[in-house]
Amino acid sequence: MKYRGILLPKIIDALEQLGQFWLFVVEMFKQMVRRPFRWYLVAEQLEKIGVYSVPIILLSSLTIGMIFSLQLGSFLSMFRAEMLVGAAVAKTLSRELAPVVTALMLIARNGSAMTAEIGTMRATEQIDAMETMSVNPIQYLTVPRVVASILAFPVLTAIANIVGVLGSYFISVLVRKVDKAGFLDQMYAYVDPVDIISGFIKAAVMGLLVSTICCFYGYYAKGGSRGVGDAATKAVVVSSVGILVADYIMADIMLKVLFD
Amino acid sequence: MDIIISVRGLYKAFADKKVLQGVDIDVPKGKITSIIGQSGTGKSVLFKCIIGIMQADRGSIQVDGEEITNLPEIQMRRIRRRFGYCFQDAALFDSMTVEENIAFPLREVLGMKDKRKMKAIVKEKLQWIELPGIEEKYPSELSGGMRKRVGVARTLAIEPDILLFDEPTTGLDPVLSESINKLIKRVNEEFGITCMVISHDIKGTFSISDQIAFLHDGAIQAVGSPVEVARAQHPILRKFLENSFADLKVDCGPEE
16 A cells, blocks of 8 residues: 555556657658658668767677687587587577677667667757748658668678678687588578578667667756666666567567478 | 737647647747747747747647648758857857857858858957957857857848747846847847747836737736737736836835
């Protein structure tokens, strides 16, 4: 009973925010199909989210591929099955690790920046200024970021797949002296195109999720610079947890639909 | 006298806080109307209701005789196209240069695509606000007064019929405040634009306005020409005026 006074307002607040998010998403989809289409803004965001993120994706996926091969190699060597490292790394990367790691890296690099940028625009009345000029801020600010994220996440995931496998090849073949032909042969035998495609689908959904959540928190940021900071923190936490939950749901669906 | 904006019985509340409680005001066409009043009395809320980025709870707002409360968004855009809004801190887009800021409404509101024409308009507007050659600068590189001038140039780019100035002189020194007040007067006289100004700069307001309205307790308590408002007997307004014009005495130098 004594928790009612503390819990109830929090529950109401959470439900209110959920409702607000829902309305935001509906408005965003409406604006996505409404003229004018600002392709130059999408291109600008593709450069920011896609091109400028390549180095961090290269570094993180290369490291993951290498670490994974190191650990897996020492484990599989107990069964004299080191040749399976390539297949295991490629399959895990394409289905799970590449989209998730890419999304996490992009949340850190671009998601927080999206929230901070839009939040600052809210705090300094730049969004109000757009409204007074009859420019829909959701269409101008959110739609290009979301479209660019949906397009960029799968491409970056593809890069992560390739570089991760290269990292694995380096550790397994060049460092641990696993047979090169066996490594590649097992990888070709066990990795299907559908594994790679499922990863791309996941990446696109994660792109949509991350950019929408981050833009939402920025758009409704309140309370000046502190509010913008809080909004960026919330956006990073919610989108990070969100993509993991979404990944589980998508993995479950895809295992039943695509891999059965 | 032609009335361009007519507000009748306007109410607006935020949760339990009643901000506007029956505002009535007529804004004459081609004149400068200033709204004065204490902070937090709802002057900016009134502006935001007039321009339609905030919905009033009830009441009527007419622009050139057309009721604009509850207009669908598409029609509201047409009405809003006639307005310009100068924000307190100019609200320039900080990721864009001055040129991109002024060109923004040309591209997004008027749908202009000719870059050479846009450049020419930007140059002309910057010359008009007496800040030529700052096209490539970012808002963070400008002083407060310059930012406000660029804000005015941005709103002038689409040649509006009505300009709303939200505390244009707040945060500026007296010399800059005077220059901004002169700029408002020039906008009104040279382009014939109807100006509505929210200001705490009472002296400046009295020097440029054709009509002054005093907003207090959610309603207009006094309205008229500067002389009429100066004679009004509302106690808070009297205090406002006495404080402002007492400063004027100090400005005149020590009494012997």
